[in-house]
Amino acid sequence: MKKILMQICLAVGLVTGLIISAQAQMRTQYRAHVPFDFKVGGQSFQAGDYVLGLTNPSTDNRALTIRDINSGKAKIILIMPRENNERLNVSKLVFNRYDDRYYLSEMITPTLGAEFRKTKNEVLIAEKQKSKSETMAIKLNK
Template identity: 35%
Template sequence: MTIIVVAVFGSAALHSNSQSILGVRARIPFDFMVGDQIIPAGMVSARGVNTSNAGTLSITNHSVNENIVRIGHRLPGTNITKQGKLVFHRYGDRYYLAEVWVPGYKAWQVEESNSERAMKSERRFARNTRPRVVTVLAEIQ
């Protein structure tokens, strides 16, 4: 089952080594995990630090002024997107950031954490293998 939450995103241009790296921003209505850290609900932005196929993702919660970095890589089989969005995997009441879609780029896949792998393993054992997918859509400002 896929749940879609519609939100308004801002696309922010950030400059690094004379390259323009875009990010997306949205008000996320639930707490979620990045790696093994909890990000509280609030205004959140996510961006790739470079335009290569793998590297660092920067996730910032502007509501509590907290920044987390996580390894990510381009999601295989995706095309350059026109729609920004954040995709979460939901296991019960836990949400994990799984993908970052920035307009004009291919999607980033966030490296799974140990706790998400453990949740997957538990669900496989219970024969309930797929997480719910929650997508927060972006509207570019």
């Protein structure tokens, strides 16, 4: 009888743990419609709908998964905490624009402030076009 009771308790604990884990992962995912092609971390992305979330929310939040909703393809990008660790009630992606090229630079949510490292190519373009650069934001949805 004790053995059966122990197995039931373990099963309930396991199911509870899985539910909590799944809910925690779902809370860290955001959707965005990006109307232009963009680059981040040396990788290129086409315009479209994306789901973004921490690769492993239980660790130190150093990697973000960006998944194209239409193709299902996902890429992992390394992130850094924002220098200004301001959190906002509105979640957004921030892009740097140089002519017709867009580079993802930040992701800001109520629980995460992340910066994306600039590639050498973006740094060169930014230096050449300082007066022509723009910053634009796209709202994230849960």
